[in-house]
Amino acid sequence: MARMASLTRARWTILLQLALTTHRHWRRLQPQDRARLAELIRKSQGVPNKLTANERREVRELLHKLEPKEFARSLALTGRRAMRSRTRP
Secondary structure, three states: OHHHHHHHHHHHHHHHHHHHHHHHHHOOOOHHHHHHHHHHHHHHOOOHHHOOHHHHHHHHHHHHHOOHHHHHHHHHHHHHHHHHHHHOO
């Protein structure tokens, strides 16, 4: 039972770390850029072809400002730390 509680706690810790990393990168955008990106994502409903070519270009530019390579690296480090902590006795 204690192992199950530990596993649940680890999952919540990972989720919290992922949320904090996501928030930190999201806050790198200016407020008007965040609003515009959210508007375009809502408009597309997850389907890029629902946007015009200019809107798709705008989404790419805004996403580039989020520094996706650094974001992915942060997430990988979080996952690696989580896996290491799960294998410890």
